[in-house]
Amino acid sequence: MAEITRRTGRPRRTVASAREATRARLSLNDIIRTVGPGVVSGGADNDPAGIATYSIVGATVGFAQNWLLFLSTPLLIAVMQMSAKVANVTKSDLASLLRTKFGGRVATPAVVLMVVANVITMGADLLAMGAAVELLTGIKLIYWIVPMAALMAGVTIFLDYKTVSKFLLWLVAVFATYIVAAVLAKPNWGDVLRSTFLPNISMSSDYLLGAVALLGTTITPYLFFWQASGEVEEKRGVQSLSRTNIDVATGMVLSNLIAFFIIVATGAVLFSHHAQIRTAADAARALQPFAGPYATVLFSVGVIGAGLLAIPVLASSAAFGLAGLAGWRRGLWRNPRNAPQFYVVIGLAFLVAMELAISAIDPIKALFYSQVLDGLIAPVLIVLLVILTSSRTLMGDFVNGLPTKVLGWGAAAVMVLADAAMVYQVATKGLP
Amino acid sequence: MRRPITRAQQRRRSSARVATSPGKSPSPVDAWWASVLAGDVYEPHPIHREVKVQLHGGSLRLSGELETAEDRDVLVHQARQRIGHGIDHLDVSSLRVASRQEKPGILEQTLISAFPGRVAAEYARDFVLEHSRVVPKRNDVVDAGNADKLRVLLPEDFARQTRKEIDSGHTLLILKVDETEAFKVRELLDEDTRSEWTVAVPPQLIEAGR
Numbered sequence: 001m002a003e004i005t006r007r008t009g010r011p012r013r014t015v016a017s018a019r020e021a022t023r024a025r026l027s028l029n030d031i032i033r034t035v036g037p038g039v040v041s042g043g044a045d046n047d048p049a050g051i052a053t054y055s056i057v058g059a060t061v062g063f064a065q066n067w068l069l070f071l072s073t074p075l076l077i078a079v080m081q082m083s084a085k086v087a088n089v090t091k092s093d094l095a096s097l098l099r100t101k102f103g104g105r106v107a108t109p110a111v112v113l114m115v116v117a118n119v120i121t122m123g124a125d126l127l128a129m130g131a132a133v134e135l136l137t138g139i140k141l142i143y144w145i146v147p148m149a150a151l152m153a154g155v156t157i158f159l160d161y162k163t164v165s166k167f168l169l170w171l172v173a174v175f176a177t178y179i180v181a182a183v184l185a186k187p188n189w190g191d192v193l194r195s196t197f198l199p200n201i202s203m204s205s206d207y208l209l210g211a212v213a214l215l216g217t218t219i220t221p222y223l224f225f226w227q228a229s230g231e232v233e234e235k236r237g238v239q240s241l242s243r244t245n246i247d248v249a250t251g252m253v254l255s256n257l258i259a260f261f262i263i264v265a266t267g268a269v270l271f272s273h274h275a276q277i278r279t280a281a282d283a284a285r286a287l288q289p290f291a292g293p294y295a296t297v298l299f300s301v302g303v304i305g306a307g308l309l310a311i312p313v314l315a316s317s318a319a320f321g322l323a324g325l326a327g328w329r330r331g332l333w334r335n336p337r338n339a340p341q342f343y344v345v346i347g348l349a350f351l352v353a354m355e356l357a358i359s360a361i362d363p364i365k366a367l368f369y370s371q372v373l374d375g376l377i378a379p380v381l382i383v384l385l386v387i388l389t390s391s392r393t394l395m396g397d398f399v400n401g402l403p404t405k406v407l408g409w410g411a412a413a414v415m416v417l418a419d420a421a422m423v424y425q426v427a428t429k430g431l432p
Numbered sequence: 433m434r435r436p437i438t439r440a441q442q443r444r445r446s447s448a449r450v451a452t453s454p455g456k457s458p459s460p461v462d463a464w465w466a467s468v469l470a471g472d473v474y475e476p477h478p479i480h481r482e483v484k485v486q487l488h489g490g491s492l493r494l495s496g497e498l499e500t501a502e503d504r505d506v507l508v509h510q511a512r513q514r515i516g517h518g519i520d521h522l523d524v525s526s527l528r529v530a531s532r533q534e535k536p537g538i539l540e541q542t543l544i545s546a547f548p549g550r551v552a553a554e555y556a557r558d559f560v561l562e563h564s565r566v567v568p569k570r571n572d573v574v575d576a577g578n579a580d581k582l583r584v585l586l587p588e589d590f591a592r593q594t595r596k597e598i599d600s601g602h603t604l605l606i607l608k609v610d611e612t613e614a615f616k617v618r619e620l621l622d623e624d625t626r627s628e629w630t631v632a633v634p635p636q637l638i639e640a641g642r
Binding site: 092096099160232239240243329331333335337393394396397 | 474475476481482484496532533534535538539541543587589590611612614615616618619622623624629630631632633634635636637
């Protein structure tokens with residue numbers, strides 16, 4: 001292997017591999033400046049469907065699935081870092097890579113399933129946003145769906161979404177109040193810690209559906225495509241992999257930390273009183289220990305912010321997937337006239353989602369089951385992603401190490417097991 | 433193979449094209465400015481593709497990210513030249529220079545694109561080099577006539593796979609570029625040419641002394 005000298009300005013040092021040449025020592029200042037796109041991804045991970053799912057899990061099974069959220073954190077970080085790495089090494093987005101590596105027979109169904117799940121989730125998220133505005137204004141949610149969808153489609157197609165998303169993160173930060181709400185709800189912290197570190201498995205349909213939805217909303221397929229496409233748009237390359245890894249890990253840890261406190265707050269407030277979540281107002285009650293009569297306002301603002309942040313990500317991921325598959329021009333930096341098919345897919349995704357939202361009857365059920373669908377699709381994409389990033393031909397010196405492989409296969413295995421148990425239980429005993 | 437040109441030569445050529453003498457066909461940059469002033473603000477700049485343009489009345493607003501301060505200066509200078517010739521006011525406050533931590537000269541990457549024939553591959557090469565302003569370390573068009581080159585140009589796995597593509601009638605365009613420029617080249621090859629597919633050999637250390 002050739003030896004070269006890094007141009008760091010530091011004492012001369014030789015490196016023996018491309019991977020070593022890209023390892024950087026980062027100062028705290030570097031790390032703070034690095035944090036950005038990964039935090040947007042983390043924010044988009046906690047979309048209204050995610051908030052609803054965590055709330056339902058907390059209200060239905062209490063803290064019993066905290067361990068699953070804890071377990072899913074390193075798995076999520078590993079999968080997201082693989083998505084970022086494969087894009088930086090191959091200079092390609094995920095759909096285009098799936099097409100060139102596995103061919104259309106594998107790539108097409110994988111991408112189409114992701115697109116279908118995204119559009120259904122968008123519909124459910126629109127419903128949730130409508131319900132949140134209804135809580136604030138008293139005007140029925142159905143009247144809000146079209147204007148909200150039109151607003152978000154306009155922002156995604158005609159404005160610079162990446163800049164807008166940085167402002168939207170502040171709206172989502174409202175959910176940090178769940179941390180205070182969880183503390184003020186005075187849960188039994190012994191129970192919380194025990195359920196976080198000791199697995200507690202039940203074979204009931206309720207529990208298994210909740211587990212699949214929780215995994216599906218946490219390790220969610222559209223984020224893999226969004227992360228990879230984001231790296232291609234940023235054009236940072238392998239020299240920034242250390243920074244990217246920190247950014248991704250920060251975003252995912254923050255996202256799961258909020259999810260954890262949503263479950264703790266809803267578990268302490270709703271599960272302990274055997275209350276169920278049937279409406280957005282029920283879900284908002286978990287914030288009452290902190291916000292009292294303003295819980296509804298706080299919850300609504302958070303859901304609206306989460307929707308504004310996540311729905312364009314869902315639509316764009318669908319467009320990146322289909323455009324990558326077909327070889328169309330793509331990218332949010334492009335003008336609509338310069339990448340017409342890409343933006344037509346975004347527009348169509350909004351139209352279909354709007355139609356789904358208008359025709360759906362029960363927002364909470366729609367939100368929850370859209371995440372169950374994500375949970376069923378995710379393992380397929382994780383397996384493909386691990387195969388891609390474990391190929392030395394494709395990745396060279398940047399091929400997965402053993403810990404990443406273990407975490408990647410572990411993520412797929414955990415999700416397949418949860419899916420299989422849930423499908424068996426629902427097939428034999430029906431939906432709860 | 434074409435004789436490589438240096439980045440400085442390429443920049444001089446780009447700048448020279450900006451000021452086209454009367455009677456000659458306009459350069460891509462001049463043609464772009466003409467279309468912007470005519471009202472077509474959606475056509476991407478031939479080199480700085482991420483620059484966004486808004487034209488309201490006589491006010492021109494340029495925004496987006498450029499690679500270097502020099503690029504920004506050149507673009508702003510070109511815009512200023514047009515004040516009084518189609519625009520009255522210029523706003524470049526949102527025209528930023530990208531802050532890049534990545535350093536050239538450490539890694540290199542080879543990109544391979546498949547085309548239906550040699551002519552298409554050669555057009556694609558000219559287009560990509562013109563629009564990316566990248567100076568490749570190698571650029572080769574390989575078809576059945578010179579397929580033996582693959583063993584020299586590519587690692588064994590890639591040489592074997594691409595040989596099959598050539599046997600099935602494809603022509604390959606192979607560009608070896610600095611890793612920091614590979615995203616740009618790949619994007620152009622993949623999305624803006626008639627390539628059927630594009631793959632990248634993993635980044636490799638630039639060998640000492642080269």
